[in-house]
Amino acid sequence: MSRYGDDVAALAAPLEGAGDFDVLLDRVGTARVVMLGEASHGTHEFYQSRAQLTERLIEEAAFSFVAVEGDWPDVARVDRSVRLADGAPEDPRDALATFERWPTWMWANDETAGFGQWLRWHNAGVDPEVRAGMHGLDVYSLWESLREILVYLREHDPEQVPAALAAFRCFEPYGEDAQMYALATRFVASACENEVVDLLVQLRERAREDRGPERFDVWQNAEVVAGAERYYRAMVRGGRESWNVRDRHMDATLARLLDHYGPESKAVVWAHNTHIGDARATDMGERGEVNIGQLARERYGPDDVVLVGFGSHHGTVVAGDGWGAPMEEMLVPPARDSAVEGVLHSAAPSRSLLVFPDGERPDLLTDALDHRAIGVVYHPERDHWSNYVPTVLGERYDAFCWFDETRGVDAMRVPPTPVFEPETYPSGV
Incomplete structure (x- = not known):
């Protein structure tokens, strides 16, 4: 002993x-x-x-x-x-x-x-x-969150669709390949950052006016798009900065959730040590x-x-x-x-x-x-x-x-899909 x-x-x-x-x-x-x-x-x-x-x-x-x-x-x-x-x-x-x-x-x-x-x-x-x-x-779902935003806005808030389309079209040439986008940012400093910021500002303001769950969901998807864009830009510059971008995004998301649920709300978080x-x-x-x-x-x-x-x-x-x-x-x-x-x-x-x-x-x-x-x-x-x-x-x-x-988890068998995200820093946590 x-x-x-x-x-x-x-x-x-x-x-x-x-x-x-x-x-x-x-x-x-x-x-x-x-x-x-x-x-x-x-x-x-x-x-x-x-x-x-x-x-x-x-x-x-x-x-x-x-x-x-x-x-x-x-x-x-x-x-x-x-x-x-x-x-x-x-x-x-x-x-x-x-x-x-x-x-x-x-x-x-x-x-x-x-x-x-x-x-x-x-x-x-x-x-x-x-x-x-x-x-x-987490911060990875850039394209999925953009699609969720477009679906919601087309049905509920068509005035905001142009801003969402501008962001979507900026990312479109990269074919949902985060690594390709990250590499492109080495040559174009801001890449799609301006389009994302414009979208985020507009959806954030609408969410402050309407605090319903659907409006909160679309706002959070916009925050994910902004966070993912920052994260993938940081990834290509070398690992440690991207780690901080990711964890600060998770921290901010948790804070938004607690605020959304109300002043008496309490949260359980599940994540790696x-x-x-x-x-x-x-x-x-x-x-x-x-x-x-x-x-x-x-x-x-x-x-x-x-x-x-x-x-x-x-x-x-x-x-x-x-x-x-x-x-x-x-x-x-x-x-x-x-x-x-x-x-x-x-x-x-x-x-x-x-x-x-x-x-x-x-x-x-x-x-x-x-x-x-x-x-x-x-x-x-x-x-x-x-x-x-x-x-x-x-x-x-x-x-x-x-x-x-x-022992290992009892994993569900789901179809494999292509992996377009760069490897995380450190690997997979």
Whole structure:
């Protein structure tokens, strides 16, 4: 056992089911934002446990919506299903089956479908105005969001169609290939930026006049177009700036959602540990990178935000061996002995919850230890030297869910589609 054995024994409590989250719910208290992480985008136990905790937050603490690391238009179809909108699929699984962007398994899986079915069941028993929603925070859906804007405006606000068409036609020559657009911006500094800004300003003003859900949806799609345009321009200049563009977009989207739901609203966020764990407690901060966990603490205050990390020691995971590659279930080798995962493997119950105390903290929470992060692109043979982030655990998170052995998600089989987006920085998180 490592020198942190006594620290683990004092902190780790068995986590066998949803009933074992009581101590974490006490820690959440009146917090407005709870962010639930994952150490990969393809692990069953992370998705299952995250759903169990979220169900309790919605039922017992009146959380208003779940915001996920997914695209706004895709997740909007799930939102309409879980909130029983007219014409929406009765089974959220049918909405998830329409996800086409690689990696489809990230949300088109049995675990997310099961949560969506529970959420629809829950919402069927409450008044429509307090039904919990589900929304996407991410920035990739440039062309999908443009099409959603045009469809809405042609039917509801034809005066705004010219601005939307100007933006659409500016992007049209790139054939929905984000990489082609990004490369073009190296030679034309502003590219389609002016058209996008004009569209965004007009739709933002209309949304302030009409605060209905459909107007909010079209405004958010315009924000996605603006964010995606900035993101793809940054991608071609080299990785780290694009990371900040993306996480600042997710932070701003979360803030708009909380404002839209009202002053008493509360949010659960599902995203990779790399996004929800405070960047300042890792080497990301040294590189000038921010993330939504850090930004939320700065925006709402640390007492109003609870960040929950997830981790495992060994097992299997669903991932691809290259950007755009077919999904496969891969072996996850045992973690480094000196890493967070190695320490917990040696001393914690096989399924554990650690809720970090205020005030004086043990060395496990104050020392810098390596902490594994697996993206949608994964090479198990490189795991021991390429998948670890130096982390001060007690500063990065407020609590941690531990699963010694894990398995891959139960992915839905959906048709593969071409991949036009540049590879994310870092790869696939």
